[in-house]
Amino acid sequence: MADYSGDPSEFKVYWFARDLVASSYGSFATKETETLRQLSDQLERELDGRGLIQETDLEIKKEQIRDTITGAVNRTYGGDISKRYRQTEDLAERVIRRIEEEHDIRELRIAIDAVVRTSEILDTAPSFGKGEIVDIVDETLQDDSGALDPSKAYDALYNVDFEGEAYQLGAQREPLIDYVYEEMREFRADPHIEDREIARIISGIVQEYERRAGQSRASTAGNVLETALQHIFDQFGVPASGNPAHFGDLEIDNMVDGSDGSIGFSCKRTLRERFRQSLSREAEIGVDEVWFVSLLMADVSKEKLQDISNDGSRIYVPRDSFVWNRYSTDDNLSYTLRPADHFIRDVVEFTGVSSDL
């Protein structure tokens, strides 16, 4: 064990913030923002209005906080105690337990303001929308003469993913910098906060911010690819079903159905494990084959290629990848492993749909 201080009292702002947003405690901060705002204001008035809080007052204050938190949500649902109330009760208990002295209430205030502000920032940070996706796809598909090049379809998906990541990260970081700057100025002017504490508090806020921002990036990344894939099909006049379809536990991002055959598409950043769920289920999905597109090669192992091959499906990878280099000559995999630059042409050929190619 490393010899560092693990005293949780050192990180109260962080833990208050963590508990307030945790989904296991009902995602209180994102759903009961107004209650939190009022609680913060009320605590501020009370803290400023007097000197040191007496111990009995502290106990009263803790119960007020508990009641405010639990009072914000309905207790029952369908005659039973609602799950949400139970989660909120857990939250209140944890918050109360961390309050041991007056200063902890100040830390709670700071945490409340931080999580509320973080939600605002994440809500208003410009997300990577349809417009940006379309622009990048179009720019990638165009050759020197301005004509659309179907061999660039995979590159377009890759660029959208790559640019989207950078874009969103930047969009999320700038307002964070503004917020941290503002907070630091306030903390410096606050006689209750020592210099070193500023670093402690700020790091807690930022740590929690990035955790949430990262989750949010994860959940939007998939939609970006779905949108891009559809736009690519549109650009080449390939009639695609458009929206993703769900088949129990598996999702097919798009489908193309033609006179000669039908394909379900699964387009992912990485293959992970979930791709196996779509194997052997073509009949259920209502397509002849499932074609995978993986942007990153990290998960494309020979074993997985074999599984996809046994399923009679295909996966598209870039020609300049080592995966292609190493396995494209393997006779067993020749049907399964395909070069990314053939993607659109293969779709048209396999399904027999009319297109602008």
Added chain:
DNA sequence: TGCAAATCGGGGAGGCCCCT
């Protein structure tokens, strides 16, 4: 021991149900 596979943890989206 080192890599691949599997699982975990968690916020958000979306859809459905049923309460109020």
Added chain:
DNA sequence: AGGGGCCTCCCCGATTTGCA
């Protein structure tokens, strides 16, 4: 009939497990 509550799914990165 509007919306809160709940469920299931997505994705990702991180962690754990499994296996040559």
